[in-house]
Amino acid sequence: MSRENALVSADWAEKNLGQQGIVFVEVDEDTTAYDNGHIPGAVKIDWKKELQDPVRRDFINRAQFEELLSSKGISNDDTVILYGGNNNWFAAYAYWYFKLYGHENVKLLDGGRKKWELDARPLVTEVPERPRTNYTAKPQNKAIRAFRDEVVAAIGTKNLVDVRSPDEYSGRLLAPAHLPQEQSQRAGHIPTAVNVPWSKAANEDGTFRSDEELRQIYAEAGVDFSRPTIAYCRIGERSSHTWFVLHELLDQADVKNYDGSWTEYGSLVGVPIALGDQPGEAPKEDE
Amino acid sequence: MSSCGAPAQTATLPASVDLSVETVITGTVTAAGQPVSGAYVRLLDATGEFTAEVVTSEEGVFRFFAAPGKWTVRALSRIGDGQTEVSAERGLNEVTIAIAA
Numbered sequence: 132m133s134r135e136n137a138l139v140s141a142d143w144a145e146k147n148l149g150q151q152g153i154v155f156v157e158v159d160e161d162t163t164a165y166d167n168g169h170i171p172g173a174v175k176i177d178w179k180k181e182l183q184d185p186v187r188r189d190f191i192n193r194a195q196f197e198e199l200l201s202s203k204g205i206s207n208d209d210t211v212i213l214y215g216g217n218n219n220w221f222a223a224y225a226y227w228y229f230k231l232y233g234h235e236n237v238k239l240l241d242g243g244r245k246k247w248e249l250d251a252r253p254l255v256t257e258v259p260e261r262p263r264t265n266y267t268a269k270p271q272n273k274a275i276r277a278f279r280d281e282v283v284a285a286i287g288t289k290n291l292v293d294v295r296s297p298d299e300y301s302g303r304l305l306a307p308a309h310l311p312q313e314q315s316q317r318a319g320h321i322p323t324a325v326n327v328p329w330s331k332a333a334n335e336d337g338t339f340r341s342d343e344e345l346r347q348i349y350a351e352a353g354v355d356f357s358r359p360t361i362a363y364c365r366i367g368e369r370s371s372h373t374w375f376v377l378h379e380l381l382d383q384a385d386v387k388n389y390d391g392s393w394t395e396y397g398s399l400v401g402v403p404i405a406l407g408d409q410p411g412e413a414p415k416e417d418e
Numbered sequence: 419m420s421s422c423g424a425p426a427q428t429a430t431l432p433a434s435v436d437l438s439v440e441t442v443i444t445g446t447v448t449a450a451g452q453p454v455s456g457a458y459v460r461l462l463d464a465t466g467e468f469t470a471e472v473v474t475s476e477e478g479v480f481r482f483f484a485a486p487g488k489w490t491v492r493a494l495s496r497i498g499d500g501q502t503e504v505s506a507e508r509g510l511n512e513v514t515i516a517i518a519a
Contacts, residue, residue, distance in 0.1 A: 218471065245458055251496050296469045298485065308461050308470035308482045330468035335460070335494065 134342065137379040138241050139212055145252055148172055154205050154261075157244070158215040158225040168254030170214065170247065174203050174261060178221040178368075182228060190390075196232050196268045204261025207235070214240035214247070217368075218330070218337045224371040226379075227388055231276060233269030239375065245337040275378065277361045277387035279395055282321065283402055287413030290360035291324035292349075294373040295393070299365070300326040302406045306365060316397030319404040321363070322411040327352045329369040332376045345376055353410070359385035363392040427475040435483075437509045444481040445513040446474075447493045447500070453478025454517060457495035464488040491515055 139147075147153055148171050155173035157165045165175040176182065181199055184191055191199065205211060211229060215222035222243055229237040240247070248254070277285075285291055298304040302318035320326070331348050332340060339345070346356075354360065360377055362370040367390030378386040389396075396402065405411025435442065443461065447454040459480040461470045464487060474480050480491075484506055492501035493515045500517040 216473070245494075248456065249458070249494060249496055297463065297465075297467055298469065303485055306483075308484045309472045310483055328468065 133382060134380055137238055137375070138339065139238050140241050141246055141250060141252060144170070144212060144214075144240050144247075152209055153212060154203075154209045155212045155214065155240075156203070156205075156225070158213055158221045159217070159244075160221055161216075164216050164244065166256070168256055171253055171255045171257075172259050173214075174205075174259060176203070176225060178224065182225065188395075190228065190231075193232065193268045193270060197266050200266035200268070201264050204264055205266060206264040207266060210236040210238065212238050212240055214243045216244045218245060218333055218372070219243035220329075220368040220372055223375045224368040227275065227371040227374055231271050233272060242336050242338040249336060274385075275374070275387055277363075277389040279389075279391055279399065281387075282361055282363070282389050282391075282396065285359075285361050286321060286403065287323045288358075290354050290358050291321050292352075292354060292360060292362045292370075292373060292377075293320045293324040293326050294329040294362055294364045294370050295320075295326070296328050296330075297326060297408065299393075300324075300328075301408050316394060317404055318397070319406045320393075320411075321396060322403045322405040323413055324363075324405075325353045325410055326408075327354070327373070329364065329372045332373065339376065339380060342380060345381055349377070349381075356381075356383060359387075361387045361389050363389040363396070365393045366390070367392045427472055427479050427481055431481070431510075439508075441484045441486050441506050441508050441511065442481060443484050443489060443491065443504055443506050443511045443513065444479070445491070445515065446478045447480065447495070447515045447517060448478060449495075449497055449517040454493070454495050454497070457493045457517070459515065460492045460494070462490040462492060466490065493517060 155170050157169050157173045158176045160178045162177050213222040213225050226239050293300050300320045305318050362373045364370040370388050374388040377383045403414045447457040455476045457474045461482045463469050472480050486507050489504050498517045500515050502515050504513050
């Protein structure tokens with residue numbers, strides 16, 4: 132991967148609206164933004180209703196993903212351009228999700244909905260009609276998805292990157308500061324995880340920083356590029372943003388997103404937790 | 419599972435919010451005295467580090483759930499940017515961000 136293959140600029144996107152074989156997809160948790168105005172021709176995916184299993188805490192399965200994309204009129208050959216609000220968090224999550232199920236050509240709109248709006252580019256309320264397709268997905272690519280046991284085993288051995296804000300990392304806050312703080316899980320972070328907030332990777336307008344800046348940010352925070360990396364946040368969407376940076380922009384070979392993230396880890400019985408601003412140490416045996 | 423997406427920025431505080439526990443930073447983005455809807459408001463901590471971002475409502479309203487201490491609230495909009503400092507305490511902290519158009 133590289134920047135050219137993973138990212139498109141707002142200028143490029145505006146010039147390529149309506150092109151055959153290019154499908155713009157807005158991904159958000161709150162789809163009222165799409166309903167009030169979206170990029171011309173874009174279809175919407177509701178992160179919560181369409182990408183999450185309605186009963187278990189997991190993703191929709193392969194057959195459900197095939198049905199979802201078929202119903203949206205997306206075919207296997209289409210180039211999918213994802214964008215959304217919240218600095219592309221949910222769009223980055225969808226990007227990772229599309230890669231998980233093996234979609235070849237998927238890119239993120241640099242700056243997402245925010246830059247598009249701040250640039251005063253066109254937004255429409257008309258919903259496109261796309262004919263149904265017969266989409267076929269691949270089995271989940273587990274090389275980019277981390278589960279809890281692997282995360283616990285990674286303490287002190289792999290790079291663990293906690294991409295939440297410093298206050299969430301240290302345990303002073305339990306959730307991002309636009310949400311009420313009452314939560315069931317314990318506060319803190321996974322011992323040995325370094326804190327590189329997702330926002331370090333983005334400019335104020337939501338676009339990604341340059342490759343040189345990004346490499347420097349993660350290296351200075353203590354990420355060893357010669358080792359495998361697992362990124363996590365609270366529920367896995369901000370860490371998708373960081374997964375995108377490390378795996379797609381900086382071309383790191385072994386990077387996984389831990390979608391269970393802190394809402395799972397902070398509720399597990401018996402796992403070590405570090406408090407405060409330092410990564411902390413791996414627990415010693417027999418304690 | 420509740421997600422990390424920002425909720426609607428309503429003018430009235432949801433009934434579930436306990437102000438004896440929460441540190442709420444709320445207010446309005448204005449330009450020439452008029453509310454600015456659709457502005458991106460960023461909450462920066464005492465070191466200038468990004469903490470959260472919301473989009474203002476039709477009435478120009480934004481709201482954060484922070485912690486006591488010094489914060490900066492910075493607004494980006496099509497017509498211009500603006501920011502202000504706030505020393506937040508537990509309970510409700512109200513601020514106005516004026517944008518120089």
